[in-house]
Amino acid sequence: MTTCERSWAQRAIENPECQQIDEVPQNCGPRDLVHRLQRVDSPPVIQLEQVTKTYPKASRPSLDNVSVAIEKGEFVFFIGPSGSGKSTIIKMLLHEVAPSKGRIVVNGKDVTSMRSWKRPAFRRSIGCVFQDFRLLPNRTAYENVAFALEVIGKTKAVARRVVPEVLELVGLGGKEHRYPQELSGGEQQRVAVARAFVNRPLILLADEPTGNLDPDTSIEIMRLLDRINRTGTTVVMVTHDSNIVNQMRRRVIEIESGRIVRDQARGVYG
Numbered sequence: 001m002t003t004c005e006r007s008w009a010q011r012a013i014e015n016p017e018c019q020q021i022d023e024v025p026q027n028c029g030p031r032d033l034v035h036r037l038q039r040v041d042s043p044p045v046i047q048l049e050q051v052t053k054t055y056p057k058a059s060r061p062s063l064d065n066v067s068v069a070i071e072k073g074e075f076v077f078f079i080g081p082s083g084s085g086k087s088t089i090i091k092m093l094l095h096e097v098a099p100s101k102g103r104i105v106v107n108g109k110d111v112t113s114m115r116s117w118k119r120p121a122f123r124r125s126i127g128c129v130f131q132d133f134r135l136l137p138n139r140t141a142y143e144n145v146a147f148a149l150e151v152i153g154k155t156k157a158v159a160r161r162v163v164p165e166v167l168e169l170v171g172l173g174g175k176e177h178r179y180p181q182e183l184s185g186g187e188q189q190r191v192a193v194a195r196a197f198v199n200r201p202l203i204l205l206a207d208e209p210t211g212n213l214d215p216d217t218s219i220e221i222m223r224l225l226d227r228i229n230r231t232g233t234t235v236v237m238v239t240h241d242s243n244i245v246n247q248m249r250r251r252v253i254e255i256e257s258g259r260i261v262r263d264q265a266r267g268v269y270g
């Protein structure tokens with residue numbers, strides 16, 4: 001295959017610094033050392049500073065004075081018992097839930113003081129994958145992915161070029177016109193991953209993305225997330241799946257009763 005024949009998705013993977021589809025060069029070389037060195041100097045892409053969250057009517061905080069910094073390009077697992085506060089962190093990163101105290105900075109933006117009219121655009125800049133897929137049931141796989149481009153103002157021509165490539169990348173070539181109910185759970189999650197990745201987000205948040213999938217399908221989804229992470233996208237994933245955490249050996253942050261009790265590079269489930 002010549003350079004010019006390489007797809008958008010392949011070129012994106014080789015050029016991790018290009019954050020937008022339009023920035024991915026038509027003719028490009030392999031990842032180089034300069035890209036990697038540039039990343040070393042960048043500020044954390046996610047920063048929680050002494051964050052506490054107490055929900056209304058709760059007797060104790062769901063998150064208690066949590067501070068953590070996540071660098072660009074990291075793959076981080078949040079683990080911990082049910083009710084320990086993992087999903088609350090994801091919701092706060094998306095500004096769906098506001099902290100009671102502390103500061104949250106995402107991609108250089110202080111989320112805590114963000115004006116409400118800026119929130120929808122901010123949320124669209126982050127890719128999200130959830131346990132229950134959250135696909136639009138009356139739209140095909142193609143339309144679900146294209147919708148993510150539509151809402152950020154990309155033309156139909158861009159969608160026609162990019163959507164088939166990203167669906168091919170997630171292994172759904174040939175199934176573009178199927179509706180969610182005509183796809184298996186694993187295939188639906190692939191559509192959700194394609195939709196989360198199609199805008200080349202700087203950050204991808206995944207809240208138990210394998211929670212509804214069998215072990216083999218879970219591994220396939222993790223391969224996809226790993227591949228996306230290798231493009232330079234920071235991946236933050238909440239999970240209860242010890243096999244996945246133990247196989248991936250990435251940074252593990254363990255939460256217990258709203259506090260960080262372990263933060264380990266190349267960690268295991270414990």
Ligand SMILES: Nc1ncnc2c1ncn2[C@@H]1O[C@H](COP(=O)(O)OP(=O)(O)OP(=O)(O)O)[C@@H](O)[C@H]1O
Pocket residue numbers: 055056058062080081082083084085086087088089
């Ligand atoms: N909207 C809410 N109102 C009141 N309390 C809430 C709300 N959302 C979550 N909580 C409480 O906050 C705590 C943390 O919840 P969270 O969903 O973050 O936990 P989790 O670690 O993600 O749990 P799981 O693994 O079961 O999904 C729990 O005690 C929960 O009951």
